[in-house]
Amino acid sequence: DWIMGDYIAEAVQRIREQVGDEEVILGLSGGVDSSVAAALIHRAIGDQLTCVFVDHGLLRLNEGDMVMEMFVGKLHAKVIRVDASEQFLGHLAGVSDPEAKRKIIGREFVEVFKAEASKLTASGASKAGAKWLAQGTIYPDVIESGGAKSKKAVTIKSHHNVGGLPEQLGLKLLEPLRELFKDEVRELGVALGLPADMVYRHPFPGPGLGVRILGAVNKEFADLLRRADAIFIEELRNTPYTGGSLAGANPRKPPKTWYDAVSQAFTVFLPVKSVGVMGDGRTYDYVVALRAVQTSDFMTADWAELPYSLLKTVSGRIINEVRGINRVTYDVSSKPPATIEWE
Ligand code: XMP
Numbered sequence: 404d405w406i407m408g409d410y411i412a413e414a415v416q417r418i419r420e421q422v423g424d425e426e427v428i429l430g431l432s433g434g435v436d437s438s439v440a441a442a443l444i445h446r447a448i449g450d451q452l453t454c455v456f457v458d459h460g461l462l463r464l465n466e467g468d469m470v471m472e473m474f475v476g477k478l479h480a481k482v483i484r485v486d487a488s489e490q491f492l493g494h495l496a497g498v499s500d501p502e503a504k505r506k507i508i509g510r511e512f513v514e515v516f517k518a519e520a521s522k523l524t525a526s527g528a529s530k531a532g533a534k535w536l537a538q539g540t541i542y543p544d545v546i547e548s549g550g551a552k553s554k555k556a557v558t559i560k561s562h563h564n565v566g567g568l569p570e571q572l573g574l575k576l577l578e579p580l581r582e583l584f585k586d587e588v589r590e591l592g593v594a595l596g597l598p599a600d601m602v603y604r605h606p607f608p609g610p611g612l613g614v615r616i617l618g619a620v621n622k623e624f625a626d627l628l629r630r631a632d633a634i635f636i637e638e639l640r641n642t643p644y645t646g647g648s649l650a651g652a653n654p655r656k657p658p659k660t661w662y663d664a665v666s667q668a669f670t671v672f673l674p675v676k677s678v679g680v681m682g683d684g685r686t687y688d689y690v691v692a693l694r695a696v697q698t699s700d701f702m703t704a705d706w707a708e709l710p711y712s713l714l715k716t717v718s719g720r721i722i723n724e725v726r727g728i729n730r731v732t733y734d735v736s737s738k739p740p741a742t743i744e745w746e
Contacts, residue, residue, distance in 0.1 A: 411591070411595065427453070428536055429453070430454075434539075435588060435589065438474075439602070441474065442595040453533065456485065459611060460488025460491050467484065473597070478596070490515065495613065504614065513568065520533070536569045540581055543584065560746075603663070605665075612628055615628060615669060617674055628670060632670035634717060635668065635669070635670050636662065636669075642660060642662075642710075665697055667696050668693075671694060672691055675690055688726075688728055688729035690732065691731055694745070702738075706737050
């Protein structure tokens with residue numbers, strides 16, 4: 404609508420004034436905030452923006468290709484895709500502690516990003532070298548970091564953040580979404596031409612499948628999990644919402660599908676084997692758990708009362724289509740005392 408149109412025109416003007424003819428780097432994760440920031444900055448300064456997309460090998464099925472298709476194929480933005488999956492999986496090999504895994508993924512992420520960024524700041528792709536680092540910081544992030552002192556002493560899960568990066572790289576910080584709430588960021592994304600599917604996606608943790616494969620992570624487990632999870636999400640998106648408990652769902656937007664009716668849904672890989680039967684044969688394969696929750700703030704959450712028919716379809720498809728998984732379970736734990744993610 405015209406209000407959003409005005410907002411975009413103003414924001415574009417502000418970015419142009421701030422940046423002038425200098426070059427900007429942005430770390431694109433595929434998440435909503437960095438994607439909307441990239442689309443907005445690209446609208447303002449086009450090829451003066453270079454996005455760096457680090458694929459840590461723990462993304463969802465085809466996610467990397469979809470990010471490239473969106474930003475390069477449709478928006479014609481400059482994106483450097485760094486396939487660092489071997490490096491990440493190498494460092495994660497044999498590590499089973501959840502916090503240790505988070506630390507490794509966070510640290511490697513900063514390493515890989517810094518290496519790419521320093522190529523762009525020195526002489527690399529741009530003549531002058533980039534002078535700005537753009538980030539998709541939104542208003543709640545600003546509040547959260549300001550209120551850091553009042554945070555609980557006990558860290559249940561450390562969310563990696565990339566603080567201090569601009570200083571380390573000697574770059575100025577560009578944060579065009581700093582004043583916006585999440586809902587506004589989403590509306591802006593749609594107005595900038597990003598697909599609604601993408602802009603209204605469930606949250607996905609920075610460490611990705613690294614915390615959805617319990618214990619030690621490897622490529623075999625990640626590949627199995629990606630395929631199982633894609634089936635679960637596809638069925639949630641394809642199943643019309645039929646009513647039922649809706650704690651915490653967005654009341655302003657009645658859900659059309661079960662995907663929209665839940666706040667977050669995903670599959671967890673359990674590295675245990677159980678016995679099954681298929682045809683004339685016995686199988687001895689891995690187990691996955693489906694997780695779907697409804698929440699308004701992610702601090703507490705109820706497990707979602709998905710229809711049995713939906714669970715039945717998903718489990719049938721996973722077991723038939725993903726050789727290597729022969730058992731599917733549904734997580735009926737609320738938060739607290741369980742957390743949303745299993746690690
Ligand atoms: P929990 O599992 O603590 O999750 O109930 C609450 C929300 O936070 C997300 N989450 C993370 N996000 N890095 C992230 O960026 C992380 O390490 C991480 N761990 C949990 C989780 O997906 C849920 O939305």
